[in-house]
Amino acid sequence: MSSRAEILAKVKQNKPTLVPLPNIDFNDLITYPDLITQFISVVEKIGGAVFLYPTEEDLAKNISLEPNETYNINTLNMSEAEKLSLSKVHSLDLERVHTAYFRGKLGVAENGSIWLDEEAMVNRVLPIICEHLVLVLDKNLIVPTMHHAYQNIDVSKTGYGTFLAGPSKTADIEQSLVIGAHGPRSLKVCLIG
Amino acid sequence: MKVALFVPCYIDQFYPNVGIATYQLLKKLGCDVAFPLNQTCCGQPMANSGFSATTTGCDKNFVENFKGFDYIVAPSGSCVLHIKDHLKDEQNPEEAKKIRNSIYELTEFLVDILKVTNLESTFPHRVGMHISCHGQRGLHLSSMTETMDKPFSKPEQLLMQVKGLQLLTPERPDECCGFGGTFCVFEEAVSVKMGKDRVKEHEANDVEYITAGDVSCLMHLEGILKRQNSRVKTIHIAEILNHTV
Amino acid sequence: MENLKNHATAAEEFIKDEPRTDWHDETLWFVRQKRDLAAHTLPEWEELREWGSQIKNHTLSNLDEYLENFETNAQANGIKIHWAKDAEEHNQIIHKIITDNKFEKIVKSKSMLTEECHLNEFLIQKGIAVVDTDLGERIVQFRNEAPSHIVLPAIHLKKQDVSETFHKHLNTEKGNNDPQYLTEAARQHLRNHFVESELAITGVNFAVAETGGFVVCTNEGNADMGVNTAKIHIACMGMEKIIPKAEHLAVFLRLLTRSATGQPITTYSSHFNKPRPGQEMHIVIVDNGRSRQLGRADFRNSLKCIRCAACFNTCPVYRRSGGHSYHTAVAGPIGSILSPNLDMRANADLPFASTLCGSCSNVCPVKIDIHEQLWKWRQVLVNEGYVTTTKKIGMGGMAMVFAHPRLYRLLGSIGRKTIKWFPFFVNNKLNPWYKQRDMPEAPKESFRDWFKKQQK
Structure with missing residues (x-):
């Protein structure tokens, strides 16, 4: 008998009587008086910085003023052809990326995370390997909790996606928090609207 | 109200004053108190060590002694919890069940059954409360820091009624003292370290006494205090509640 | 109890250095306090625990079907599924993938399952080196030690120890104990391994039957960095990691990090559904005693564990005896109810390494009755004759x-x-x-x- 068959047979034999799934009552979930204020306060608490822009044009203007000598990748308004070529770039060639810009699909007020899927990332390693990360998010896309998040997005729509919350961090040495473990050393969240 | 007093074995043998205070207190509060003379032990020391299979005789003796009472009261959260969770008697299953449901830890009995709100006792001292785990997490005598309960405490509710008593809470209000039954000898190093850390927090509050609802915790803390020549003394909550000037 | 060094003996040695014991206790107590604060931010916390518990109970009661569903859906996503009945088979499967591809540059993010299976030792014996990329795990790997905590692998070490280790292995400045400096050194060192990695091994926090995808949570970004570079991703998964639907992830992601470190969520909660073009993705589903534990009515719900380590941080015994005193991959209270299932004789001391204070059961995000199972294991161990005369x-x-x-x-x-x-x-x-x-x-x-x- 294959290990698969053996394992499944044993599980079938040993599992207890079927019990039902719970009913998750959304009425019992925490509510926030102001989702945006809550979202901003958590992002700041977990090491991110938040900037507000009335429109995306204002943000674009701001980006254009940034110094040009650094190696930045802006995915916000990339053509399909640019995306296709970026998707094939290896980590070795992305290692020096200074700042990378992405458009988040949804924000979660309770934990300050932003959902980025493969489509938004263009290249899976880019939001992790860049030194500094900028995530752009429409204010109206902030939901209260993770329950609402999974209701609003299909996490299996693309091959890969992540709820990204703050810059990479570690506290593995004496529980001292250090920002910038392996991934980005900073996270800027630009809220539009 | 017919109340049977259960005085756990080590209280009977080493801390008779705790039994006496409990007895006197219940009498004062109007209970008809009986002390079944052939009682011994709840069986916990064996069961917690993995030997529950050996406690049949002990269980049988317990049922024999405590059947037929309205309530059974003991000055020990730990022993009461053990009876509630584990007492069985194959020949007398109904009696065993009745006992499991009618046994109370002392402060629980005073608060929930006698509804004591005005104790005539005095104890003009600085007292630190040690919450015993089995009383708290097992019998739910007080809220627990891990869960989101509204704060409450049956023992403290009673101590607040004692004149002159100043109640002080240690920094970690419900950390285990490290007694743990036979853990206290088989894991001696950890047990003592846990006890020393409890003592240190009470000493930082400059208490005169550490009190608790369980003699086992107090015996362990007392052993450490005495070895360290500390001025802090231990006293069972029954002795405080029964204390008058 | 007749181990070479049982818990009590190892704990006694640990406690000999009392200031260090105090430090260990206080550091972990601080993590417990952060957990309390985080839990208190949610009025529905206790209900959330109940949902978590019930979802896991349900899943265990239908585990074979969910495993098959998961397999079918994962395969449809282009993921290769392997089944390992024990640690040996798990290790061999991974070894074969490595040798078939003749890979040498292998990185691994934290996976308690690979610790349980002693994968690193197995591969070293075959002449294959794996670089652990979680900072804490890299530190203990340099020191030839096992992790002492499932979430904070190097929590038994002080920054001076890390500094000495890094001086020796990474040539950092002698005596520079600054965690920022030391972390930066590890970042530079591991960056080279990441960008060259050919094969990346990860654990699995949750596998979703409905989607055939799985979730890996890290704060450092090490799992994603390795996986998204490597040509092959192998995810090692205990078979109890299954949950029915993606929406259930909400419950567990809300519970996991609040319980573990007091964070509202990990920095990266990454959902892997399909390999990227040109990449191979493998999942090794491991039994290793889990189906046996499923059959023990008193102990089966230990399989609900989501490895948050809240029970470690709250345990007054763990905080004062250190993870190594438990001599198993998973230490602490949960380890003490899981490990006797793996080897009753070798781990007979562990259910006794507790005062049965019950704090572990209170913090458990999926409501495992840990202290009651400790009590029950004691009865089993005595009945089976695993105590001293x-x-x-x-x-x-x-x-x-x-x-x-x-x-x-x-x-x-x-x-x-x-x-x-x-x-x-x-x-x-x-x-x-x-x-x-x-x-x-x-x-x-x-x-x-x-x-x-x-x-x-």
Whole structure:
């Protein structure tokens, strides 16, 4: 008998009587008086910085003023052809990326995370390997909790996606928090609207 | 109200004053108190060590002694919890069940059954409360820091009624003292370290006494205090509640 | 209990350095406090725990079907599924993938399952080196130690220790103990491994039957960095990691990090559904005793564990004895109820390494009755004969005395002075009680004697 068959047979034999799934009552979930204020306060608490822009044009203007000598990748308004070529770039060639810009699909007020899927990332390693990360998010896309998040997005729509919350961090040495473990050393969240 | 007093074995043998205070207190509060003379032990020391299979005789003796009472009261959260969770008697299953449901830890009995709100006792001292785990997490005598309960405490509710008593809470209000039954000898190093850390927090509050609802915790803390020549003394909550000037 | 170094002995050694023990205790207590604060931010916390518990109970009661669903959906996503009935098979599957591809540059993010299976040791014996990329795991790997905590692998070490280790292995400045500096050195060192990695091994926090995808949570970004570079991703998964639907992830992602570190969520909660173009993705589903544990009614719900380590941080024994004293991959209270299933003889001491205070069960995000299972394992271990003979005789003697009231009274009257018949009251220097504690003073009369006088 294959290990698969053996394992499944044993599980079938040993599992207890079927019990039902719970009913998750959304009425019992925490509510926030102001989702945006809550979202901003958590992002700041977990090491991110938040900037507000009335429109995306204002943000674009701001980006254009940034110094040009650094190696930045802006995915916000990339053509399909640019995306296709970026998707094939290896980590070795992305290692020096200074700042990378992405458009988040949804924000979660309770934990300050932003959902980025493969489509938004263009290249899976880019939001992790860049030194500094900028995530752009429409204010109206902030939901209260993770329950609402999974209701609003299909996490299996693309091959890969992540709820990204703050810059990479570690506290593995004496529980001292250090920002910038392996991934980005900073996270800027630009809220539009 | 017919109340049977259960005085756990080590209280009977080493801390008779705790039994006496409990007895006197219940009498004062109007209970008809009986002390079944052939009682011994709840069986916990064996069961917690993995030997529950050996406690049949002990269980049988317990049922024999405590059947037929309205309530059974003991000055020990730990022993009461053990009876509630584990007492069985194959020949007398109904009696065993009745006992499991009618046994109370002392402060629980005073608060929930006698509804004591005005104790005539005095104890003009600085007292630190040690919450015993089995009383708290097992019998739910007080809220627990891990869960989101509204704060409450049956023992403290009673101590607040004692004149002159100043109640002080240690920094970690419900950390285990490290007694743990036979853990206290088989894991001696950890047990003592846990006890020393409890003592240190009470000493930082400059208490005169550490009190608790369980003699086992107090015996362990007392052993450490005495070895360290500390001025802090231990006293069972029954002795405080029964204390008058 | 006849281990070479059982928990009690190892704990005693740990405690010898009392300031360090205090530091360890306080550091982990601080994590417990952060957990309390985080839990208190959600009014629905206790209900959330209940949902988590019920989802896991449901899944375990239908585990075979969910595993098959998961397999079908994952395969449709282009993921290759392997089944391993034990640690050996798990290790061989991974070894074969490595050798088939002739890969040499292998990185691994944290996976307690690979620790349980001793994957690194297995591969080293075959001449294959794996670089652990979680900072804490890299530190202990340099030191040839095992992680002492499932979430904070190097929590037994102080920054001076890390500094010395990094000086030796990474040539950092001698005596520079700044965590920022040391972390930066590890970042530079591991970056080279990441960008060159050919094969990346990860664990699995949750696998979703409905989607065939799985979730890996990290704060450092090490799992994603390795996986998204490497040509092959192998995810090692205990078969109890399954949950039915993606929406259930909400419950567990809300519970996991709040319980673990007090964070509202990890920095990266990454959902892997399909390999990227040109990449291979493998999942090794491992039993290794889990199906056996599923059959033990008293212990099956230990399989609900989501490895948050809240029970470690709250455990007064763990905080004062250190993870290594548990001599297993998963230490702490949860380890003490999981490990006897793996090897009863070797781990017979662990269910006794607890005061049964119950704090572990209270913090458990999926409501495992940990302290009750510790009690139940004790009964099983005694019944199966895994305790020392001296303990057996002592307990038998006590049980006999307590079953016979007259004998009890007789021994009591003699014993109060010599205090012999309680196991912890042998009044001599060999008695562990007496080592650091005084005996209670024997009173003149027992309560019973007093009571009888009153009645006269």
